[in-house]
Amino acid sequence: MKKGVKIWRDENGIPHVEADNVADMFWGQGYAHAKDRGMQMLLMRILGQGRASEILSGDDNTLKIDMFFRRMNWHGNLTNQVAGMEQHEKQYLNAYCEGANAVLQKKCPWEFKLMGYSPEPWTGEDSLMISRMVGYLTLAQSQAEMERLLVEFVQAGVSQKKLENLFPGILGGLDIDLLKKVKLHEHVVLPSTLWDVAVPRMMASNNWVISGSKTASGKPIIANDPHLEVDRLPNVWSEGSLRTKDRYMTGASMPGAPGVLSGRTNDFSWAVTYSFLDAIDSWVEKCENGKYYMEEGDQWVDFKQRKEVIKRKKKEPEETTFYENSHGVLDGDPNEEGYYLATRWAASESGGATISALFRLWDAKTVDQGRDIMGKVETGWNFIFAEPGGDIGYQMTGLVPIRREGISGFVPLPGWKKENDWQGFLSHTELPRIKNPEQGYFATANHDLNEYGTANPINMPMGSYRADRIGHLIEQKDDITVADICEMHFDVYSLQAEYFMEILRPLLPDTPNGKILKKWDLNYDLESKGAFLFEEFYTELYREVFGRMGFGDGVIDFLKEETGVFIDFYDNFDKVLLSENSPWFEGKTRDEIFREVAAKALEVKAKTWNDVQQFMMTNILFGNKLPAFFGFDKGPVAAIGNRATVHQGQIYRSGGRDTTFMPGLRTVTDLINDDYFSVLIGGPSDRRFSKWYDSDVANWSNGNYKLISPDPKQKKFKF
Numbered sequence: 001m002k003k004g005v006k007i008w009r010d011e012n013g014i015p016h017v018e019a020d021n022v023a024d025m026f027w028g029q030g031y032a033h034a035k036d037r038g039m040q041m042l043l044m045r046i047l048g049q050g051r052a053s054e055i056l057s058g059d060d061n062t063l064k065i066d067m068f069f070r071r072m073n074w075h076g077n078l079t080n081q082v083a084g085m086e087q088h089e090k091q092y093l094n095a096y097c098e099g100a101n102a103v104l105q106k107k108c109p110w111e112f113k114l115m116g117y118s119p120e121p122w123t124g125e126d127s128l129m130i131s132r133m134v135g136y137l138t139l140a141q142s143q144a145e146m147e148r149l150l151v152e153f154v155q156a157g158v159s160q161k162k163l164e165n166l167f168p169g170i171l172g173g174l175d176i177d178l179l180k181k182v183k184l185h186e187h188v189v190l191p192s193t194l195w196d197v198a199v200p201r202m203m204a205s206n207n208w209v210i211s212g213s214k215t216a217s218g219k220p221i222i223a224n225d226p227h228l229e230v231d232r233l234p235n236v237w238s239e240g241s242l243r244t245k246d247r248y249m250t251g252a253s254m255p256g257a258p259g260v261l262s263g264r265t266n267d268f269s270w271a272v273t274y275s276f277l278d279a280i281d282s283w284v285e286k287c288e289n290g291k292y293y294m295e296e297g298d299q300w301v302d303f304k305q306r307k308e309v310i311k312r313k314k315k316e317p318e319e320t321t322f323y324e325n326s327h328g329v330l331d332g333d334p335n336e337e338g339y340y341l342a343t344r345w346a347a348s349e350s351g352g353a354t355i356s357a358l359f360r361l362w363d364a365k366t367v368d369q370g371r372d373i374m375g376k377v378e379t380g381w382n383f384i385f386a387e388p389g390g391d392i393g394y395q396m397t398g399l400v401p402i403r404r405e406g407i408s409g410f411v412p413l414p415g416w417k418k419e420n421d422w423q424g425f426l427s428h429t430e431l432p433r434i435k436n437p438e439q440g441y442f443a444t445a446n447h448d449l450n451e452y453g454t455a456n457p458i459n460m461p462m463g464s465y466r467a468d469r470i471g472h473l474i475e476q477k478d479d480i481t482v483a484d485i486c487e488m489h490f491d492v493y494s495l496q497a498e499y500f501m502e503i504l505r506p507l508l509p510d511t512p513n514g515k516i517l518k519k520w521d522l523n524y525d526l527e528s529k530g531a532f533l534f535e536e537f538y539t540e541l542y543r544e545v546f547g548r549m550g551f552g553d554g555v556i557d558f559l560k561e562e563t564g565v566f567i568d569f570y571d572n573f574d575k576v577l578l579s580e581n582s583p584w585f586e587g588k589t590r591d592e593i594f595r596e597v598a599a600k601a602l603e604v605k606a607k608t609w610n611d612v613q614q615f616m617m618t619n620i621l622f623g624n625k626l627p628a629f630f631g632f633d634k635g636p637v638a639a640i641g642n643r644a645t646v647h648q649g650q651i652y653r654s655g656g657r658d659t660t661f662m663p664g665l666r667t668v669t670d671l672i673n674d675d676y677f678s679v680l681i682g683g684p685s686d687r688r689f690s691k692w693y694d695s696d697v698a699n700w701s702n703g704n705y706k707l708i709s710p711d712p713k714q715k716k717f718k719f
Contacts, residue, residue, distance in 0.1 A: 002027055002102070008716040012706045013684040013692035015719055016241045022362060023095040025242050026258050030099025032719070034122070036685045036692075037238050037255035039109040041100070041130075042119050043621060044256055048129045049075045050310060055117045058313035070308045071322055071329055072348070074132040078125035081352035089359050093124040096258040111621055122256075130256040131354045132347065135379025140345055142568045144280045146460055147410055148186070149565065151341070154179040156551060161583045166572055170408040170459040173420075179412065181339045182284055185331050204462060204568075204648060204661060205273035207262075208443035208470050209384040209392045211436070216479040217672035220386035223485045224262045224271035225663035227648045231615045232623070233634060233694060235682030237665045241710050248710035249362060250676045252665055259358025264669050264676060268364050269386045270374070271667070273444045275396050276568075277380040277431075277457035278408065279346040281422070283327040283415030287334035292325060292342075295416045301325070303334055327415050341412055346399035346425065350378035367393035367435055375428025380457075382444035388671045393435040394442050396449065400426040400457040408459045430455045443470040447571075463571035465495040465644040473646075482677060485668040488646060490703055492524040496570075496644035497534055499578060504537065507595040513602040524642045524649060526610035531642070533606055540601035541577060542566065544593060549586045560652075567643050567650050567661065613639045615651055615660050617681075617697070619688065634694050637681075637701060666705070677705040 001007070004020040005028045015036060017028030033041060046055050050069035052062045069075075082090065100122040108119055153163060154176055164171055205226040212218040228236045241250040242260075251263015262271045286293040291300040303323035310318040323330040328344030353376050360373045370385040371393055380398035385391075401422040403409055413420040432452035434442060445466035450456040473488050474480065501522065508514040513533055520530025539560065547556035559565045566573060576582050580590055616635035618624050626632050639662050641649030650661040667678040683695040699706065 001031075002099070005031070007032055007719040009684075009692075009719050010708070010714060011717065012708075013695055013717075014239050014241065014706075014708055015684065016243065016710075016712075016716075018243050018712060020244065022244060023091050025244055026092045026359075027095040027099035027102075029240065029242055029253070029258055030096035030122075031102055032099075032240060033238060033253070033255045034100040034103035035719070036687075037234060038100075038104055039111055039621065039686045040234055041122070041256040042104070042109065042112060042117075044130055044133065045122075045126050048126075048133050050308070053313065053315075053318070054311035055112075055115060055313075058315040063310065063312065063318060066310050067320065070310065070320070072136070073306070073322075073329075074129045074136075074348075075125070077349050078128050081128050081350065082124045085352050085356055089356050090124070092359050093127060093258060093355060096127065097122045097124055127257045128352060128355060130254060131379075132350070134254055134257075135347055135354070136345060140280050140347070140380065143276070143278055143460060144282075144343060144345070146565070146569060147280070147282055147412065148184070148341075150410065151179050151182055151184065151412060153551070155182075155184070156555070158550065159583070162550065165583050166576060167410065167460075168575075170410040172406040172408055172411065173413050174411045175414070178284055178339070178414065182412070183332055183338045183340055185340075204446045206443065206445045206466055206470060206646060206663075207271035207273045207382065207384050208441060208474070209271070209386050209394075210441040210474060210480055211392050212390050214440045214474065214478050214480055215670065216481045217670050219388055219670060219672040220269075220390065220392050221480060221482065221485060221668065221670045222264075222269045222271050222384060222386045222392075223489070223666075223668045224273075225489055225647075225666045226262070226273065227650075227661050228664035229659055230639075230662045230664040230681045231617050231635075231637075231660040232620050233617050233632070233682055234620065234686040235664055235680050237680060239665075239678060239680060239684065239708065241708055243710055243712065247362070248674075250708050250710055252667065252678070252680075257355065257358070259355065259361065261358070262665075262667060264671075265362070265364075266674070267388055268361075268366075268370065269669055269671060270361065270370060271384050273382045274446055275380040275382045275398060275444075275449070275458065276446050276461045277396065277398050277400055278410065278459050279380055279398055279400055279457075280343065281327075281401065281403075281409045282341045282343045282412040283420065284412050285325070285327065285330060285334070285340050285342050285415045287330070287332070287340055288337040290323075290335045292330075292334060293416045294418075296418050303330065325415075326421065342415060346401055346422075347378035350399065353378050367391040371395040371433055371435075372428070375431070375433070382446075382449065384442060384444065386671055391436055392442065393433070394437075394444065394452070395428065395433045396431040396453065396457065397428065398431070398457070400431065400455065402426060408456075410459050426455050426457065431457055439471075439475075441471070441474050443467050443474075445470065460569055461571065462568065463496065463574060463644060466646050466648070469493060469495050469646050482668050482670050482675075486666075486677070486703065486705055489663065489666045489668075490640070491646040492641045492649075494522050494524060494642060494645050496574065497522045497531075499574075500538070501534070503578070503590065504594050504598060507591060507598060509599050509602065511602060513604070513606055514598070516606055517602065524609055524645055525640055526608065526613065526638055528609045529606045531609040532612060533602060533604075535612075535642070536604055537598055537601040541594070541597045542573065544597050545577060545582075545584050546573065549584055567652065570643060609640070610638050613649060613651060615639065617694070620686075630688075632688050634697060637697065666700075668705075674710055676708045676710075678708060679703075679705050 019025035327342035332340035619632035641647035
C-alpha cells in the first residue's frame, strides 16, 4: 500500500479511501477498482481494443465482436487526448493508473491466468477508452441503429406517408430513391452477436432533484436510478467513498475510470441519466475504384485506409481494412462500385474532457460550476445538481453537431454535397439547461428536454411517461423525505397503460380475461395478472399495426424480441397507436383495431407478472458456461415494473440471449447531512469466492438501502 493512503471496507463491503492529498486519493481509487473489479477492468479493455479473439476465444462470433470494436477504433487517437489535459489532471490520471497497476501487475485475476494472459500495465489511454465505450454502447448506438433502420424501412417499401407519420418533423432531406440504392452490409433486422459477451449496456435512467421548498429538511434532495443491464455479475457500477483531510466524495464510478459519475461531496451533489441527443450521423457516399465522389471540384478522392490485424486463438490472424473520410467509417468496400453509408459519432475522437470534468467535480461547490464543468463532457448525458445553499439545476452534455437548416441528423444525406457536412458543434450553453425551476424540482427520464435549450439536440427521445409520473408524485407533497424517494424508486404505476386503457376498457370482451384487464389498477407488481394481459394486448397491437399492416410480422417480432427498438423508441410508435387516425391503420378505425386485437390477444391463460419477470444473473466472463453448483451465476431474481414505469423492468432477448434493463443502482441523498443511501444489484467485488460478490442482491429485491457514510470514525473492516 502506498504511504499516506489507507483503504478499508465498511460493514457493507464498500471501499473507503483516505489519503493525504488528491493525487494519492485517486491512487487509492485505482487500487480499490483493480482489487475489487480487476477482472471487469481487464475484460473491458480487451473488448475495447478488439482483442477478444486473441485472448478469450478464436471463434467466429468473437471475431465479429472484435470487428465491431476495431471499426469504432476507441483504442486509437488517445495519446493526444491525454496530452491535452491540464497538468494536475494528468497527475491524477497517472496516480489512478499507478494504483491500479500496484494490484494488476502483482496479481493477475486467476480467470486470465487460465487463459495464459498476462495483462499489460493499465494506462491513462485505457481509462479514456473506457469513457468512450460507456458513452456509446447502446446509448449513441441506439440512435445509430434507428437511423440505419430508417434506411431498411425505405428499402422494404414502407411509404413516405407512413414514415412521416412515424417520424414526424425529423425527415428533412429524405431522398427515398437515393436510400433505395444504398448497399447495406450491416443490418438492424439481423441477429447480432455483439452482446454475447458482457460489455456493459446502459439503456435508460431516472434522476430528479427537489428544492428545499418541497422537502421536510428544507434542503435539496437528489435521486438517481440508472437503468442498466442487471442480469450480470459484477454490476456495471462500483461504489466507493474517497476522502482527504477535509473533503470527501462518495458515489458510483465505472471501474477503469477515475472519479465519480453519480454522487456527492461535502457541499455538492450530482446525478446522471442518458440524454438521447443525436450526435451520430450517416452520409451516403458514391464510391468506385476505392474512391468517393465530391461534387465540389467534380473530383474522386481516396479514402484513408486503416488496416487492422486481429490475432485469433488457434487460428490464423484476420486482416481487414476500414475506409474512412471526414464522414467516418464506410460500411462497405469502395472498390466495388455503389452507394454506401459512412457513419461518424461526434465523440469518437474524444475522451479527455470527460475524465477532466470528473476530476474537476472534486472542487465544485455551486450549480453554476457544475453545469459549466459537466457541460464540456463529450458524450450525451443529463446531469442534475444540488448544493446545500438551496440552488438546484440541470445541464445536458455532449458534442452536438451543427447541421444545415432543416436537417435533424436522422436522415442520411448525400456525402458529396459540402452543404451536408457538420458546421461545428453547439456550445453547452445552447443545450437544454435550467437553474432553480419554478415548480421546485426537475426530473429527467430520457424524454424530450429540447424546450430547455436554444437548440434541439434530441430528435428521438423516450416517452415522457416516467418523467411525468415522477412529477405527479413530487407534486403531491411539500415535506418530502429520503424515505419518500426510496418509495418512489419502486413505483410501478404506468401512465402509458393509463392512456391505452382509457381507449381499450370499453372495448374489452366480456370474458374472464377481459374482466381481469378491465379491473386492472395499472400497476406492474409481481402478483398482477392485469399487467400480463395488457402486455399481451400491447404486443399483439404492435404486430397488427406495424406488422400485418406495415413491415411484416417477422420484422416486428424480431424488433420486439431481439432488439431494443421498441424499448428505446416506443414513444414514436405509441403516438401512432393512440392517434384517432393514421396511415398505418389502412382504413380501419382505431377502435376497430383495438377491439379485434383485444379479442385475439386475450385468448391466453392469464399469468401473474412474476411468472414472466424472472431472470438469472450470470458472470460476465463465464455466464451460463459453468455448472450451477459452481455459484458464478445467481438467481432467479424477479423484477417489478415495465418499460414506462418509474421502476423500469424490461426483459427481452438480444443477440440470442436474455437481457434486462432495470435500476441496477438506486441512490438518494438529502443535503441536510452527509448521508448517502444506495442499493446495488450485485456487490462490491467481481471475485466469485468473495463474500461481497452478490451481497446487495437481496437488498435490491427487498428495497433495503444501505448507508454509505464518509465518517472516518465508523467501524472499519480489512480491505
